[in-house]
Amino acid sequence: MTRSPRPRRHLAAEIAAAIRSGAYRSGEWLRQVDLEERFAATRFDIRAALAELALRQAVEHVPNRGFRIAVPDRRRVRDMLAVRALLEAEAAVSALPHLDDAALRLLEAKADAFDRAAAEGSMASQSATNLEFHDTLYGFAPNQALVEVAKEVRDRARLWPLVLWPSLRAVRRSAEGHRVILAALRAGDAAAVAASVRAHILGSAANDPACSAEEAER
Amino acid sequence: MTRSPRPRRHLAAEIAAAIRSGAYRSGEWLRQVDLEERFAATRFDIRAALAELALRQAVEHVPNRGFRIAVPDRRRVRDMLAVRALLEAEAAVSALPHLDDAALRLLEAKADAFDRAAAEGSMASQSATNLEFHDTLYGFAPNQALVEVAKEVRDRARLWPLVLWPSLRAVRRSAEGHRVILAALRAGDAAAVAASVRAHILGSAANDPACSAEEAER
């Protein structure tokens, strides 16, 4: 009874999605009352979610002032990409010995899906299919703790709004990257896999949107 | 005038320290009332700290049941060590070009301090001096985001209580490891640095305490 429809919603994830979608500008202060209304949640939940995001460095917490969207420091973004490259390259290489033909075909299908999204899909579908390609690959890695840390670091970096693919060309390059990785996987060449994954990830730094000078609040 | 002595204590860190010191057994349920009393904090703060630790996977949260100390899955510990090895080896190698004579002397001093702690210090001082050696080294790495992630992963792994050095011999081996790393650093040999750091970290898996069969609660 009292089939309490407690959806156990993960509020922090919802707010993170909102940040990622660009609903808030970098450095913008988040007022708890606004969030309460926007997400139809109690202040308590909002605060818990905000604290969680602060721990993940998606927002910055200033005591007695509030929370604000973290500013995507240029250097930091590059550094985080380097960490991602390190972790994901390792995950890919360790997955390599566990890939059979079916796995390769599955990966190819995922790459195709991304190609389609790149050609005509929304940015959300591009992001989703891209993540799916990588997650599928890493799913074959024996060290799942490594994969978890890699995903964590990736999602953390993804929080800065402006690291979304800024241009169609960059998306195309990303699609090509998947093909290069696939080829290296098929060849069973560990060094090539590591190099291609590294290039694929660091490549998104190349399409640096020149960081349209954000005015730092205050 | 309301010189509110609000110490802004980081309760989660205190609880983490308590867990690390072995105050609670793996799988043990943490009752909020006990923690309230033990740490002289309000329930609100306890819950916030517990939520933070749950996010860091130091404790497991079961809705409407409570929090319990995470069980250190054997395989997971080994996997996390591998991740640590990957990250810390990279940090050490990247620090290598930025080490001058003064830096090497400083590191030697830190290694000496650990030796002293290993010989006669408490387990806490051993842990502290060990961390200091590593942190000093990584402090010279240009990619501080990498260092932060590395420390995070390390601290997460450190939370499982039984990963403390179980034997005097293991501590001695750890001290030797520092010397090997130092020698590689002095030689400027990147490959040797990576290998020695990796061995130093993975070496703590070798002294596996054979995991005295913990009875899994319930």
Add this chain to the structure above:
DNA sequence: GGCGCAATTATTGGCGCCAATAGGCTAGGA
């Protein structure tokens, strides 16, 4: 005597209220 159900109790967790604090605004003086 053992098993199952139900009442009781212990524990968690949701939430709203109020105090504390910072920032802005206005008024007064130089």
Add this chain to the structure above:
DNA sequence: TCCTAGCCTATTGGCGCCAATAATTGCGCC
């Protein structure tokens, strides 16, 4: 006119109370 000081308001955040929920124990029935 500009600077400063004090008040005021908007916002955060600490905390305690009570409802919701699960474990436990006691009782009755088989």
